[in-house]
Amino acid sequence: MFILMIIIFILGYAAIAFEHPLKVDKAVSALAIGTLCWVAYMFGLFDILTQGFSPQFSEYIGNKEMLKNGDDINSFLNGLRSLDGAERAEWLKEMREWIVDNQIITHLGEISEILFFLLGAMAIVEVIDQHEGFRVITDKINTTSKVKLLWIISILTFFLSAVLDNLTTTIVMVTLIGKLISEKRTKWLFASMVVLAANAGGAWSPIGDVTTIMLWIGGQVTSGAIISRVFLPSIAAIIVPLAILGFFMKGAVKRPASEEHEKQLTTKSEQKFILALGVGGLLFVPVFKTITHLPPYMGMLLSLSVIWLVTEIMHRNKDHEIKAKLKLINILKRVELPTVLFFLGILSAVAALQSAGQLNIMANYLTDNLNNVYLINIAIGLASAIVDNVPLVAGAMGMYPVEAAGTIGFAANFVQDGIFWEFLAYTAGTGGSVLIIGSAAGVAAMGIEKIDFIWYLKHISLLALSGYFAGAGVYYVQTLLLT
Secondary structure, eight states: OHHHHHHHHHHHHHHHHTHHHHTOOHHHHHHHHHHHHHHHHHHTHHHHHHTTOOHHHHHHHHHTTOOOTTOOHHHHHHHHHTOOHHHHHHHHHHHHHHIIIIIIHHHHHHHHHHHHHHHHHHHHHHHHHHTTTTHHHHTTOOOOBHHHHHHHHHHHHHHHHHHSOHHHHHHHHHHHHHHHOOOHHHHHHHHHHHHHHHHHHHHTSTTSSHHHHHHHHTTSSOHHHHHHHHHHHHHHHHHHHHHHHHHHOOSBOOOOOOOTTSOOOSOHHHHHHHHHHHHHHHHHHHHHHHHHOOOHHHHHHHHHHHHHHHHHHHTTTSOHHHHHHHSHHHHGGGSOHHHHHHHHHHHHHHHHHHHHTHHHHHHHHHHHHHOOHHHHHHHHHHHTTTSOHHHHHHHHHHHSOOBOTTOOGGGGGGBTTOHHHHHHHHHHHHGGGGSTTSSHHHHHHHHHHTOOHHHHHHHTHHHHHHHHHHHHHHHHHHHHHHO
């Protein structure tokens, strides 16, 4: 069953990649593997857990003080494997309860934080869109040159994602692109570059990506160090792809057809107000987290509730047609539910692999065979294009303790603000850009613009790789110059 879980994940991943030839929505495949991986886990539960693959189960045993007579974890698990009859059945029951009451609940909580954050952000962006707030921005962008517009969008995304986060920024910027460009493939290209820019921008900010937040809160890095030492590599990660595209991209973008003949439902002042309120609500989220230490999704939902209240009051006395389009209860119906379900499925599948121990085996393999902080981190970054970067970073944080200042030798790489942790922030943050479903930003863009997996692989993956390795090179040279 342990191997079957991997096979299920690979087959599901292939189905997602070939969504268009198969004519099966990617959300279907994601939900299937998100469930079937856990089913296989449950059917092979006793054998998987007694093999010692799961670090979470080993921690559970240790916390319950089941170890006696100086036995270590492996000896204890070996003893479990020799059980039969009623004793085996009793342990199997406890393992099932641990999976259902501990692992699934824990992972569902973590996944739900992302999903509610995503729902809140998508709803706020949709409110701005329906109130035509983005016209305030699009009316000021006069250039139709593909190259100029791409640079403007990408650089704006890069810095905005450091202040918000890469997921929220991607939702905002991809929606904005839809107002500036009409041709589908051109929109795909711009949206894909937004993913690269958002992930690169989030990598150098302590609040720009889930993984950087983890490293910052965990004490592996400090805010000043990650900003100063990961900024230049992150710049390289987006500038190199932009420069390459600049040599090949020609012509002008085709703007969407003018909608001036249609009845305007909002005034200019209302458009500006809702844009300011919506963006202010998004910017409030990291502030909320810093002040309250509560999860970011709560700040997002608080912002949404304020915007909901304001728009209810704003449109209270307007005619039925305006209320039908601008009331938030109706706007919520336009939020892309399949994107949310895709997130749920793919993150559930990765959670199963994390709980059963496949990701831990991969992390140990990298450590044992590479034994070089640069190569380990580069491999982790590339692996994050296939599986979620959050469990990979969590695994690295669990494997390597933060060493005391003044430590020498190989362990010196693991002190606070050490090379390993800083480079991990960069690689885990930008490596997911190599594949469209390798990052939350990529999944969001894929859902909003229906970007084809194979198209992204053909047209964007090499660009992302070029930026990824360019940034890695910049970090390496920077480190040599500073030491």
